[in-house]
Amino acid sequence: MWHQQEIRLPALARGFHLITERIVEAVPELAHCRVGLLHLQLQHTSASLTLNENADPDVRHDMDAFLRRLVPGDLPYFHHTLEGPDDMPAHVIASLLGTQLTLAVRDGRLALGTWQGIRLGEHRDHGGPRRLIITLNGET
Numbered sequence: 001m002w003h004q005q006e007i008r009l010p011a012l013a014r015g016f017h018l019i020t021e022r023i024v025e026a027v028p029e030l031a032h033c034r035v036g037l038l039h040l041q042l043q044h045t046s047a048s049l050t051l052n053e054n055a056d057p058d059v060r061h062d063m064d065a066f067l068r069r070l071v072p073g074d075l076p077y078f079h080h081t082l083e084g085p086d087d088m089p090a091h092v093i094a095s096l097l098g099t100q101l102t103l104a105v106r107d108g109r110l111a112l113g114t115w116q117g118i119r120l121g122e123h124r125d126h127g128g129p130r131r132l133i134i135t136l137n138g139e140t
Contacts, residue, residue, distance in 0.1 A: 001036070003029045003136040011129050012122045014086075016050070016060035020118045024110065027134055036105040036138015043131040046090035046124050048097035054117025067093050067123070090123035097121055105138055 007026045009019065023040065024030060030038065042049050053059035071089040078088040101118065104111040120130065 001029070001033060001136070001138055001140050003027070005134055007132050007134060009120060009130040009132060011127060012120065014122050014125050014127070015064045016052070016119045016121050018054055018060075018117045019120045020054065020110070020112070023118060023132075023134065027136060029136055030105065030110070031108040032140050033105045033108060033136060033138040034140060035107075036136060038103045038105050038110060039135040039137070040101045040103070040118070041133040041135075042099040042120070043133060044099065044127075045094055046087060047127055047130055048094045048099055048121035048123065049101045050097050050119050050121055051101060051103070051112075051116055052119050053115055054119075055115055060119065063121075067096075067121075071096075084125075086123070086125045090127070093121065093123045105136070 005026070007023070009022070027038070040049055052063070071092045073085040073089045075089070080088045080091070103118075122130075
C-alpha cells in the first residue's frame with residue numbers, strides 16, 4: 001500500500017507543538033496498515049520536525065530556551081536579514097533538527113515509545129501556516 005497526502009498546519013507561536021494526533025487523524029489509512037513506515041516531510045526551511053517528550057510541557061520550553069541561546073537572533077555575522085532578525089536563526093535550527101521524520105507503523109498505529117510524540121518546531125516569531133507531506137507505505 002502507498003498513500004500520500006498534504007496537510008496544512010495553522011500558524012503557531014514560536015516554540016514546539018505536539019502534532020501527533022493531528023497527523024494520525026489526517027491519515028485514516030494508517031489503521032489498515034499492519035506493518036510499514038510513515039514519512040513526514042515539512043515543506044519549509046524555518047521550522048522543524050522532531051520526535052520528543054509528549055507529556056511534560058517543560059521539555060518543549062527547555063528545548064526552545066536552549067535553541068534560542070544556541071542560535072540567538074542578533075549574531076552580527078548573519079547576512080540573511082531581509083526577512084527579519086528571526087529568519088536566519090530559524091534556518092540554522094531547522095537544519096540542525098531536520099524537516100523530516102520516518103516512523104515505524106505496527107498493527108495500524110504509529111510504533112512510538114510511551115513518552116514519544118511528534119513535535120513541530122516553529123522557529124520564527126510569525127512563521128505562518130506550514131505544509132506537511134505525509135507518505136504511508138506498508139502492508140495491509
